[in-house]
Each structure stands twice: as C-alpha cells, then as structure tokens.
Amino acid sequence: MLIFSVFKTLTDQRVTVELKNDLSITGTLKSVDQFLNIRLDAIEVLDQARHPHMMAVKNCFIRGSVVRYVQLPSEHVDTQLLEDATRREAANSNKQR
Amino acid sequence: MSSLQGYVDRRVLLVLQDGRAIVGVLAGYDQKSNVVLSDSKERVYSLDEGVEEVPLGLYLVKGDMIILIGEIDEDIDRSTDLATIRAEQLPPIRY
Numbered sequence: 001m002l003i004f005s006v007f008k009t010l011t012d013q014r015v016t017v018e019l020k021n022d023l024s025i026t027g028t029l030k031s032v033d034q035f036l037n038i039r040l041d042a043i044e045v046l047d048q049a050r051h052p053h054m055m056a057v058k059n060c061f062i063r064g065s066v067v068r069y070v071q072l073p074s075e076h077v078d079t080q081l082l083e084d085a086t087r088r089e090a091a092n093s094n095k096q097r
Numbered sequence: 098m099s100s101l102q103g104y105v106d107r108r109v110l111l112v113l114q115d116g117r118a119i120v121g122v123l124a125g126y127d128q129k130s131n132v133v134l135s136d137s138k139e140r141v142y143s144l145d146e147g148v149e150e151v152p153l154g155l156y157l158v159k160g161d162m163i164i165l166i167g168e169i170d171e172d173i174d175r176s177t178d179l180a181t182i183r184a185e186q187l188p189p190i191r192y
Contacts, residue, residue, distance in 0.1 A: 019164060020190040021116065033100070037130070043167075052184050053118050053142065056174035057110055057167030061101055063130060066114070066164045066190055 002089055006082065007032040015040075016071040017062055023051060025060070036064035101126045104168055109134070111158060112165040116187040118142070120169065121156060130160035140179070142187075147180035164190065 007029070016026045017038060024047075027040030041059045045051050054060075104123045111119045111132065121137025137156040141149040 020192060021112075021114075021164060021188045022191075023187065025165075050184065051187065052182055053112070053140070053187055054110065054167055055177060056169045056171075058170050060165055060167035061104070061130075062165050063160070063163050065161075 002082075002085055004032065004034060004036065005085075006077065007036065007038075010072060010076055013073050013076050015073070016046075017067055018069040018071070019062070020066045020068050025054075025062070027059070030059070033064075036067065038062045038064065038067065038070075101130065101132070101166065104166060108169040108171060108174070110165075110167045110169055111163060112167075112187060113158070113162050114164055114190045115162075116189045118187065119153065119156065119158070121153075123166075124155075127160075130163055130166075132158045132160070132163065132166070134158065142182070142184045144183050144185060146183075147178075148182050148184075150179065 011029050011031060013029055014026060015029050016024055018024045023045065025040060025043050025045055027043035030039040030041050032038055039061055043058065043060055045054050107123055108120060109123045111134065118140045119134065119137055120140060121134030124133040124135045126132045134156045137153045139151040139153055141151060
C-alpha cells in the first residue's frame with residue numbers, strides 16, 4: 001500500500017519501467033492502481049532499432065505483474081519520509097499481531 | 098485507478114508473455130485485465146522477411162498472459178510498411 005502511495009505522488013514524472021521480458025520503456029507516469037499496473041504517456045522504447053514493434057504506440061498500459069524494475073526520479077522521492085512511513089507501517093502491523 | 102477505459106473502441110497492440118504481438122480493436126475488458134479484441138491479427142516478426150499478419154478474428158486474451166497494452170496511433174501505423182520491417186520477436190518473459 002505504501003509503494004502504491006509513492007507511485008501516486010510521482011504522477012506526471014518521467015519514469016523508466018523495465019519489464020520481465022527485458023524491454024525498457026520510458027514514459028510519463030499517468031496513473032497507477034492497486035496492482036501497480038502502470039499507465040505511461042509519450043513512451044520511448046530503449047533500443048528502438050531492435051524493437052520496432054511499438055513504433056506506432058504512444059501511450060500504454062503495463063501489467064503490474066510483469067514489471068521488474070521502475071527507475072524513479074530521485075529528486076521527487078523523499079527517502080526520509082519513505083523510511084519514516086515504512087517504520088510506522090511496520091510498527092502498526094506488529095501492534096496488530 | 099489505472100484502467101483500460103480510455104482504450105475501448107481503439108486499435109491497440111497487445112504484447113503477450115510468450116512475446117507475441119496482437120493488434121485489434123479493444124471491445125471489452127474486466128477487473129483482471131482479461132481483454133476481448135475484435136478484428137484482431139497477430140503480427141509475426143522475423144529477421145528473414147517482413148512482418149506477417151495472421152488474422153485471428155474475435156479474440157479473448159486472459160489477463161495473466163498480457164504484458165502490455167498500447168494504443169496505436171493510426172496515422173503512424175498506416176504510414177509504416179510492415180513488409181519492410183525486419184525484427185526479432187519480442188523476448189518471452191523470464192522471472
């Protein structure tokens with residue numbers, strides 16, 4: 001749930017998504033849902049010459065389950081806040097048990 | 098919510114887990130991103146010859162099989178001559 005919130009704060013930023021088929025796609029993050037499915041606009045495929053399959057595709061929906069990595073713009077992630085939120089969430093889930 | 102609503106009735110490209118690419122008009126979808134395509138064709142890429150289009154008709158694709166759904170810009174798609182494109186199939190996914 002935490003990571004979902006992080007992604008929501010990153011909408012309209014440029015991110016690079018590496019998929020489990022080794023394709024890397026850079027695009028403007030448009031939206032995310034609870035499965036971490038991702039909508040990207042103005043996409044560019046890394047190594048377009050080798051992968052011309054998506055030449056005519058300008059925006060896409062990526063299934064969360066096939067994402068390997070997402071490269072985030074570090075200046076837009078408050079890591080301190082993220083650490084604190086992670087600790088808070090861990091503390092809460094310990095309390096519940 | 099990052100839904101597929103904006104893609105209904107548009108021509109889309111589906112990339113599947115085994116590396117296949119299917120184009121068609123998005124007729125419908127559900128919560129699990131199961132998808133129905135009408136007038137769909139598989140695009141078979143190879144290094145030896147141009148892209149071959151295999152007609153599939155009305156096609157239902159299970160959500161688990163889907164890697165990516167992209168909206169096709171009709172103008173760009175029309176202006177590309179598939180017969181001249183040489184490329185490998187997209188790689189299948191590896192965990």
